[in-house]
Amino acid sequence: MTIRLMLADDHRMFREALRGPLSAEPDMEVIAEAGTGAEVRSVLARTQPDVLLLDIALPDVSGIEIAREVTKRYPLVRILALSGHADRIYVEEMLRSGARGYVLKAAGGGELIAGIRAVASGRGFLCSEVTRLMMPQMIDDDTRSATPPLSVLGKREREVLRLLAQGKRSAEIAAMLGISSSTADVHRRNIKRKLGLFTTADLTRYAIHEGLCSS
């Protein structure tokens, strides 16, 4: 039985290069590609693969959001997340959002193929490095790994965080959002408390990391 694949990654060179080895597998066929979240949506509206290889960092919308939508709208499509970075927050969030597996680009093609087969047959799959990363979960006290997901913040808090990371001062943020500067300060405090962060640089890095703004 043939596994129909779809590749979603903004690096066209990568997609093209990957098509060869995957198509060479006797049980695999690449039926579609997409370079942006919008393209993923539009392709899926017409045809659904068995397995969606989804890069977590699409240029227009995060892989997490796409994974949520796809899982909800096309529950038969199995998502295998692809990432350039070993980062626990992303792994957890992607799995929570419906991905069945997670493979690092630092892994070899062999692990990718094994992952595709695993999720196609209904199992989960984590590449070996991600498995190792998730292992010390109970004892790892590293602040970085423990940074909460963006979802702990409310809508307003996310807005304020984005503007802070863009370099706006409290007074500017207040003016932009039509609130007082006291309120902007309160949001800043709440954001820091919830994320366990301290300085504006910490907040900025977090915001970039979560895709709220770009560097």
Added chain:
Amino acid sequence: MTIRLMLADDHRMFREALRGPLSAEPDMEVIAEAGTGAEVRSVLARTQPDVLLLDIALPDVSGIEIAREVTKRYPLVRILALSGHADRIYVEEMLRSGARGYVLKAAGGGELIAGIRAVASGRGFLCSEVTRLMMPQMIDDDTRSATPPLSVLGKREREVLRLLAQGKRSAEIAAMLGISSSTADVHRRNIKRKLGLFTTADLTRYAIHEGLCSS
């Protein structure tokens, strides 16, 4: 005549996938690979390719720095930069550091192969999107594009910037570098003046963008 290639990119999956199409070209041969700057150095010490395909974002050291070293130490090795991002600052800096060409990963394999051939034969090469990016050079007034390269900062200034972006306060930076907090403040002011930036968030984004720290 065969062009001997070396691939330097931290994504093993990408390197593996790219090897196939490149080796299939009758005039090309992939002789080496590297996933880190350290590996690039150690491989080059033993053997030099004709063309080095160099990803600008290696995990341990920036492609800019590697390009500088390679250009100085192995002037016969021609560097073709590979990047996931169309960003003028990087393009200019890589070209200044000795790269003969620049190709985006968003480009197709065809442009990569054309680029390899061009630099192997002594010409320069920019993929079409990068060419377009460099075009409006004279009229583009966007602050973002005008942000100066990291090289405008002195050694100390770069150290201070890195620590600022990591969330350290002036007093902490002073203690860490063995200087007074006044001096740390002066460096901060000079950095802002030179880069034309204002807030700590601005500095943090810049530092991340320049590869001085991660998000």
Added chain:
DNA sequence: CGTGAATTACCCGTTTCCGGGTACTTCCGT
């Protein structure tokens, strides 16, 4: 050798961020 930049260090007053607290309203889930 002279000059400019980098590095070091301080003065000052102002603004912003920060962290402690207070309180009210609205919305949503149980």
Added chain:
DNA sequence: ACGGAAGTACCCGGAAACGGGTAATTCACG
């Protein structure tokens, strides 16, 4: 209906950043 969280807004004093200025030393380059 009730409770908790989000959103709004303020009080306070202190810390840190900010931006104006001063100055000295060292180093690299023409």
